[in-house]
Amino acid sequence: MCASSLTLARIVERLKTVCAGETRGNADLPIHQVASLQSARPGEIAFLSNPKYRKYLRDTRASAVILHPGMASALPLSPSGEPLLAAILTANPYVYYARVAALLNPAVRQAAGAHPSAVVESTVPSSCHIGPGVWIGADVSLGENVEIRAHACIGAGVVIGADSVIHPGVSIYPGCRVGARAILHSGAVIGADGFGFAPDFDGEGGEWVKIPQIGRVVIGDDVEIGANTSIDRGALEDTVIGDGVKLDNQIQIAHNCVIGEHTVIAGCVGIAGSARIGHHCAIGGAAMILGHLEIAPHTEISPGSMVMKSIPQGGEKYTALYPLERHADWLRNAAQLRSLETLAQRVKTLEQQIRQMEAGKS
Amino acid sequence: MCASSLTLARIVERLKTVCAGETRGNADLPIHQVASLQSARPGEIAFLSNPKYRKYLRDTRASAVILHPGMASALPLSPSGEPLLAAILTANPYVYYARVAALLNPAVRQAAGAHPSAVVESTVPSSCHIGPGVWIGADVSLGENVEIRAHACIGAGVVIGADSVIHPGVSIYPGCRVGARAILHSGAVIGADGFGFAPDFDGEGGEWVKIPQIGRVVIGDDVEIGANTSIDRGALEDTVIGDGVKLDNQIQIAHNCVIGEHTVIAGCVGIAGSARIGHHCAIGGAAMILGHLEIAPHTEISPGSMVMKSIPQGGEKYTALYPLERHADWLRNAAQLRSLETLAQRVKTLEQQIRQMEAGKS
């Protein structure tokens, strides 16, 4: 992952159409990499977003820093008043940093063409990369510049939009759709059967009868899906992942879920069947959402929290967690949980007794 | 996934050996797909299992509905008393629906024969499908009509029963056994080493000594295993998955577990080593079961619950969950948990004081 080198002035020029920035100090400084304020070396650019880190400005070895115009006065000066640190002033330093990082570290693209070891049963654009050992079934439709890397399996009838990257070992089941500019990481499984069985038991005999899963997975544009994440196909309707959704690793999304646009879901989350998550939600790692619930847009769920009921009103944060304790303390406190209702009842009784005693006195 | 078309009468005829049904209304209506009452279009058949959805019968656009004979009176009639909706009456509408769905959406079978890119080091029946890039090691035994789809890896000495389907990218380690009619979804890993190490540390030095995992995984008939689920091989004895067990995605089953027949386990569940789960249990998503526990048959575990002790008596539901709250409420309530034992002690002291005061009065 080698990085190219650009001057501050050139960086501002290159990014001006997506986010505005203004240089301070020596705009001709060559920058070849991003770094944090604390670990940066000369030739690297850092960013300051949280004011509590402004103390690191004085001692950073970075050649430049990205920060908000309101923080420009915190830039260190020499005794003679010369600026010691070049800067780019911008309204959203973290986003600007992300864009500079992408400029200096452009994604490595694989060469167009199909590796001779690939098995390709469809016609694909010549701009696509089809890696070693890839299998592409019949009636698959790929957009321009799609990369299907080593050993990925693309089932019959799958559609993938332009510029998407499918990493090694991804498996997409027949009939599913992936939008443009998607990134699917290794081990992701898209479109396996949802978990649907009807119980046909009586007395001792019987079996679970499998319900065919005839929906698809339909994934919007600009979606990233992490390693070993699985998204099941719908039972009847489709499972739908909205535009701009970002899914981390080891996530399970069950059949018929609908995930709204630009929602982010951290690792190890499980979402049960037919849940509907609004747009712009943030679901913390290892949270769980039960089936058939509706979560309003802009809801935040704390990590590790089990969501057992719908959240009709958005814009708030919800939590369901037992707080961490030393094990010895936990043993004592958790034991009381099993008689918490009794404890509440005893307090109520005490309150009545006190009231009676007070009444008796008067 | 195109569906064939059958008349109601033909459906009842085809299913009569597995479940009895009786038509009402026009038995010659052609049906080509299943759907829900609310989303069905003409030519589709829906089902009514839960009486609370009977209100949807009047407005459904379905051509027919599957329901219990006791609900037949709820079928809508025209003003002149003619039935407006054809029906199949049956004792278990949900199971009947599952079987109709399977009839109309037969599983897509891959053609028999081995793809030239497959590496097959064993003799396999000519009725089997061996997909592109598949690797089958030495001494593997496959039943008739087994499908090993693209890129699956079947280790030496593995045995797989007739009519099983192994989806792309599944990995089965040497020596493991899978029964007949199994479905293993992409990313499933069967038979990796169990997590067994002996601590050999003294003072600063030392290491974890790996304990060879010499058991197998032995999977019964009619088992379905979800995407990215892993089942470890036994340390000494085998890890055993009973007949008819259904495992969802992202499940971890550790070494030496025994899962009883027809137990269903939802996504993201973890079961630690040597746990024994009875038959016909239902384990909710993201539940966890500690090692060496025994769970009685017909036990239900709520989603997200940590099972820390054996459950000797079956037929009940168990739960271990902190309930969801707005984060601000949680902060206040959870803080009190850390002094719950003290609170209980204070209530006890109050009760003693009240008793003494009452005694003092008399």
Next chain:
Amino acid sequence: MCASSLTLARIVERLKTVCAGETRGNADLPIHQVASLQSARPGEIAFLSNPKYRKYLRDTRASAVILHPGMASALPLSPSGEPLLAAILTANPYVYYARVAALLNPAVRQAAGAHPSAVVESTVPSSCHIGPGVWIGADVSLGENVEIRAHACIGAGVVIGADSVIHPGVSIYPGCRVGARAILHSGAVIGADGFGFAPDFDGEGGEWVKIPQIGRVVIGDDVEIGANTSIDRGALEDTVIGDGVKLDNQIQIAHNCVIGEHTVIAGCVGIAGSARIGHHCAIGGAAMILGHLEIAPHTEISPGSMVMKSIPQGGEKYTALYPLERHADWLRNAAQLRSLETLAQRVKTLEQQIRQMEAGKS
């Protein structure tokens, strides 16, 4: 998995350099396998570590047992005082058992050489095994005797130390490093992009801007990584897994984490970004550790516990779990949790009232 056969005397001789043992009884007994005291058959050797299992010594069918010298008096004798059970006396019977098990069940090594179906774009030592369908990118460096089993994908520039085994279907992203004697199980994904996005939203529009993940994953020596476990590459710095770390299945380790030497992590654990776990920690299954926390060396975390704050002092066990209850009991007790702060307040009020009443009396 056939086992060789060795006499007790030969076992002690073979292991004497790594752990000392001394035979009791017939040292010429041939031993071909390890087993538990309860399930052992003749020709097998068991071990006794926990004194509470000494009762099984009398009835075991094992030919020999490994135990501590202090337990030698518990070995059964015939009525005439002859030892009925041969033994190996050693300071740490469990570790000795692990080493005997490894002696009798040596790991099956694959033959050196590259399978013709493998795509190898680097020069690799002739002592390495490169299995069917493997893809190895450019500039990869493998140590001697490395095994890359069927269908594993090794990205450009990866370095893997001597004697490591990469199981079928593992994916290692470009630039990552794995030490010597590693074992990576099927479905493990090493070096996928960390989950890093900067929010660029205003009003209705906007998007998450991907932050390039330019760090690597650097894995030490003697590390084992379980099936379907994922370890993300660092954002700027590397994600680091120390020597001797053992990771079970289905684990998620996010970008920039540092896991100290010899720490063991059980299945289904999630560790969020930039967390630092000390050496010799033990993290129970399905535990979660939030981002940017520091966990001191030798800390133990109970299974299923969410760690929400740093643990600065090691050597203790921490827990965060709601205890399991019958669902009906849970409904009553958990409901009270939502008003626990109010309950605490009511108790405080009662205490004040009592104090006033007592004061009023005197």
